[in-house]
Amino acid sequence: MSIKYTKDHEWITVEGDIATVGISDYAQEQLGDVVFVEVPDMGRELDKGDELAVIESVKAASEVYAPIKGEVVAVNEDLEDSPSLVNEDAQSAGWFAKIKIEDSSELDELMDEAAYKEYTEGLS
Amino acid sequence: MNENSQTKRTALYELHVELGAKMTPFAGYDMPVQYPEGIMKEHLHTREAAGLFDVSHMGQVVIFGDNPMKSIEKLIPGDIEALSVGEMRYSFLTNDVGGILDDLIVTRRENDLFVVVNAGCKEQDIALFKSALQDEATITVLEDRALVALQGPKAAEVLARFNSSVADMSFMSYREMDLAGAACFVTRSGYTGEDGYEISIPNDKAIEVCRALLAEDEVAAIGLGARDSLRLESGLCLYGHDLTTETTPASAGLLWAISKRRRAEGGFPGAQIIIDEIAAKPKMKRVGILPEGRAPAREHTEIADMDGNVVGEITSGGFAPSLQAPIAMGYVPLELAKADTPLQLIVRGKARAAKVVKMPFVEQRYYRG
Numbered sequence: 001m002s003i004k005y006t007k008d009h010e011w012i013t014v015e016g017d018i019a020t021v022g023i024s025d026y027a028q029e030q031l032g033d034v035v036f037v038e039v040p041d042m043g044r045e046l047d048k049g050d051e052l053a054v055i056e057s058v059k060a061a062s063e064v065y066a067p068i069k070g071e072v073v074a075v076n077e078d079l080e081d082s083p084s085l086v087n088e089d090a091q092s093a094g095w096f097a098k099i100k101i102e103d104s105s106e107l108d109e110l111m112d113e114a115a116y117k118e119y120t121e122g123l124s
Numbered sequence: 125m126n127e128n129s130q131t132k133r134t135a136l137y138e139l140h141v142e143l144g145a146k147m148t149p150f151a152g153y154d155m156p157v158q159y160p161e162g163i164m165k166e167h168l169h170t171r172e173a174a175g176l177f178d179v180s181h182m183g184q185v186v187i188f189g190d191n192p193m194k195s196i197e198k199l200i201p202g203d204i205e206a207l208s209v210g211e212m213r214y215s216f217l218t219n220d221v222g223g224i225l226d227d228l229i230v231t232r233r234e235n236d237l238f239v240v241v242n243a244g245c246k247e248q249d250i251a252l253f254k255s256a257l258q259d260e261a262t263i264t265v266l267e268d269r270a271l272v273a274l275q276g277p278k279a280a281e282v283l284a285r286f287n288s289s290v291a292d293m294s295f296m297s298y299r300e301m302d303l304a305g306a307a308c309f310v311t312r313s314g315y316t317g318e319d320g321y322e323i324s325i326p327n328d329k330a331i332e333v334c335r336a337l338l339a340e341d342e343v344a345a346i347g348l349g350a351r352d353s354l355r356l357e358s359g360l361c362l363y364g365h366d367l368t369t370e371t372t373p374a375s376a377g378l379l380w381a382i383s384k385r386r387r388a389e390g391g392f393p394g395a396q397i398i399i400d401e402i403a404a405k406p407k408m409k410r411v412g413i414l415p416e417g418r419a420p421a422r423e424h425t426e427i428a429d430m431d432g433n434v435v436g437e438i439t440s441g442g443f444a445p446s447l448q449a450p451i452a453m454g455y456v457p458l459e460l461a462k463a464d465t466p467l468q469l470i471v472r473g474k475a476r477a478a479k480v481v482k483m484p485f486v487e488q489r490y491y492r493g
Binding site: 032033035036038054056057058059060061080083 | 164
């Protein structure tokens with residue numbers, strides 16, 4: 001399945017019933033140098049909109065929200081030593097967590113690549 | 125400080141935009157928080173070469189009178205009468221209960237005092253100067269001048285190419301000179317912990333002078349984001365955060381700025397309380413704090429002792445690009461203020477280990493001649 005985005009700049013890709021979540025390239029550029037990422041605990045049950053992670057740049061902390069409901073089944077441990085992966089490769093190696101999808105209809109509410117591009121262009 | 129009201133622009137606004145700065149409202153001004161290189165690289169560039177900062181939002185004030193040194197001492201505990209012409213000193217305005225209203229730099233010039241105050245406090249400070257000193261001094265705000273800082277180990281070498289007389293200026297001294305065709309006030313000072321200068325330039329020449337400085341290989345434009353991380357690494361206080369009306373000179377660790385004579389004579393707002401606290405010792409003390417791990421502890425993070433009791437608060441905290449680690453400063457009870465005292469920081473509900481450390485976090489490199 002292709003990539004989807006939220007208005008808060010999270011991205012999500014789906015493989016089977018597992019969704020991988022991170023922040024968009026647009027978002028990492030806005031944040032600047034990422035120096036720390038707090039990923040969620042394994043097994044945590046997230047509701048849509050719950051705080052999934054916190055990203056710290058040199059300047060400030062920003063929250064990342066769960067785009068869908070589900071259980072955290074994997075976290076990106078590489079971010080502990082290399083938070084800059086979020087800057088270098090936000091939409092692949094810089095992923096935060098994998099969530100077990102409970103309600104796949106939630107995905108329909110998210111933006112596709114073209115819609116997100118249009119959305120971010122409207123922001124600047 | 126209201127972001128909805130009309131934000132002002134400094135004389136360098138168009139240059140910031142041209143350089144691709146990300147502009148943000150700060151103390152009523154639209155200021156560059158960072159340029160395309162980003163805070164991390166800008167910070168490191170300043171530590172390695174030279175950074176040019178726009179600090180024109182700060183207030184530049186001239187106090188003229190029969191004895192402006194004596195006059196300003198009614199409002200600050202700094203020993204201004206001890207200054208020779210061309211010397212400058214860090215001090216702070218105090219209130220009647222010994223709190224700090226703002227911190228500032230006072231320069232004694234031939235016929236007056238040149239005072240630089242914080243952007244966020246300048247309306248208050250100017251009103252205070254005018255009301256308290258109305259019978260003895262004239263207060264003039266230099267709205268027609270920009271203020272920039274050139275900071276870093278290459279600052280002296282670069283600025284000497286424009287006027288060789290900057291080379292032998294010592295730290296905290298002042299000279300008037302021509303730089304790239306502009307009549308400038310130059311001080312060897314700054315707020316990054318590095319050697320460097322602050323340069324007051326007529327508004328209509330500011331872009332021209334800055335372009336000339338930026339044309340030098342060593343110089344890059346640096347935003348307020350890196351200015352904040354640089355001053356924090358150097359253990360320097362930021363007013364409104366590390367210093368407030370709730371903090372006193374003793375608790376903030378600023379007693380070095382109150383001379384023996386001023387302690388003996390008093391004569392500034394809150395003098396008795398401030399002097400008594402020197403002997404009695406403050407209850408709380410500003411300290412450097414090194415969090416373990418990589419998670420930064422931001423301003424207002426709670427500080428707990430090892431039993432979990434909340435004992436204080438972080439007043440400045442972030443990531444130190446030079447150390448590639450988080451650093452912070454905050455206030456703790458005096459008995460926990462010794463270096464190496466273990467503490468806990470409550471970051472998003474989780475207690476994280478930290479310890480008190482000596483400041484500065486990064487060695488200051490001022491030029492003392």
